[in-house]
Amino acid sequence: MSAAAQDAPRVRARDLGVAPGIFSPGSNNAITDVAGVRVGQVTLSEGDTVRTGVTAILPHPGNAYRSRVPAALHVGNGFGKFIGSTQVNELGELETPILLTCTLCVWKAADAMADWMLAQPDMQQVRSLNVVVGETNDGGLNDIRARPVTAAAVRRALETAKSGPVQEGSVGAGTGTVAFGWKGGIGTSSRKLPESLGGWTVGVLVQANFGGVLQVEGAPVGRELDRYAFQNAVAAQGNVRGLADDRGDGSVIIVVATDAPLSDRNLRRLASRGMMGLGRTGSSASNGSGDYVLAFSTAESVRRGFDAAQLQTTELANEQMSAVFQASVDAVEESVYNALFMATTVSGNGQTVEAIPLDKVREVLQQHGVKAPR
Template identity: 85%
Template structure:
């Protein structure tokens, strides 16, 4: 997804970051989630783990690939439930915020309104290898021996700065391990899995997750989000201008030159990509899931993205509710789904969880060196000071 222009920027930013006076601090800091910094977007409470796995049945598996000095990538797998997704399909929909990317299987998801495989995230030039490996993994199941068509779903972002992406290092074994080791509970975030080599707002990006649980009066549903962040823009955190205060943001050099100053890093245009996966146990049709997916762009925008020309912004939403499951050979669908008038709280929860998942992907990411480059983790000590200046403080003990 992140294209040549974004790759050039990341190369220049990575070189400049090595020389930053606060680089040692960023490397040595303990990484924390957004809520540890007092950043808790919205009004609804998170689930037990504040993760996509708070949605009952959803599991996540990740494999991180670090080989020598060049390979910095991986695979993240999201499984909607513990059964065979081909036999027991979940309604799903994909929204494209900006389509500069590859999302294998997305057209059939939107045509039929359902998932029939887990979801994989990886690097741009590995999507087809990952898709092929998951197809083998699915077709090898005992109850799949007569299957002759399969719509695997694989999303990607371009980690070609820190990772030797042309080597296409993701293997079938890595894909199988991500799928086979998927679990519920806490989800590892930051520079792991498909987020191992990604960059966000000029800092190290990665995998982030969050969730929201609605009050019983609003249905009591859970909405969970997982993101693979690899995009740019002007970072803001709960409205605080963190990107400007840290002196690293899109179009920085052009703005400085307009003001008569010769400063700033590469003329970043905010290019990059993000994959957002939204899960919920609310019984939603694929039509309303498409509406949920579209709201994710609001959460993305709150963090400072403007969905640049070179950004691939894809959102996939699915429902795990038993009442909307679809047997692959069912002659008729008889579902009990949430009405339109009950959707607003789900929309709100989705926007909040997307925003927080993106912050978590950045705050939890560690400094990574690879492929001749180094991308620093965002310096949380400086972020704390900026947030405090804008009235945002961590919770007291």
């Protein structure tokens, strides 16, 4: 199948009638629907070998060190590197933006963000900084050993971060990623709760680079398209095309933002639900997959000043968490679909990874009765 056939046109999940869950999305159906959250992305596509990039998520427009948001990290499977994770879980807060990039570039990205943060106004006396950087391995399409992410690319991602629509697919930290044997990438989605359930917004962004047996709202897309994990072991012909991963290995970073006023304890609970959304798409969190979910709250009532002597916060009670959980699970699921459906075929480093053929996906969805809700 030609690249043109694979890539024309690319659409989001809802354009295929795929709308997981019961709650409506925000205006952009993106993590930026959480007020104040901004996303910046830099795509590095150089020569025949470099296919990688940086995605930056800024929790609010101010100085993240001076005005900290509560946060928590859930590790679904820890085969990966997540810089800054121990302090996030110890103190329950973020003090920098979040960066996503490729595996062997995490330290370069962390160093560049540290320089950028320390150069900000009112940071001259700071002598400790917990930068937060996640990664997935794009070493198939990208010459990962060249460690091509530069400080300039990191600064550009941070300084160009904006609200509004978020570019998806083969961009930023998703430039060289692979998911379910097809081209993966960056995906995002959001949910707005009814006012009777608090009216809170939950937004998700994923860096999809993992495997498994793809299903879309229960439709067995991976099996029907003859590309899935362990295919060699179960299929008589034993023939996996392209870069399909026979063990479902890979990684995924899931970032969950909300304006619900949550403590780091309840953010840890929220983060753990991200794995439920991931499981709906067909992942089993394989041994070789680094599956991390980072959740944070932007609510002013739970914000923490860096030098505060006491914290006086107003936070959501446990009994009010269930709808927020539901929203996050649904938004994670849809974010993964958006990453896949918006990704384009990419060649690099001597390999080509095809975008999932959306015409075939439509056929499978129709056969299995998947359609958008009324």
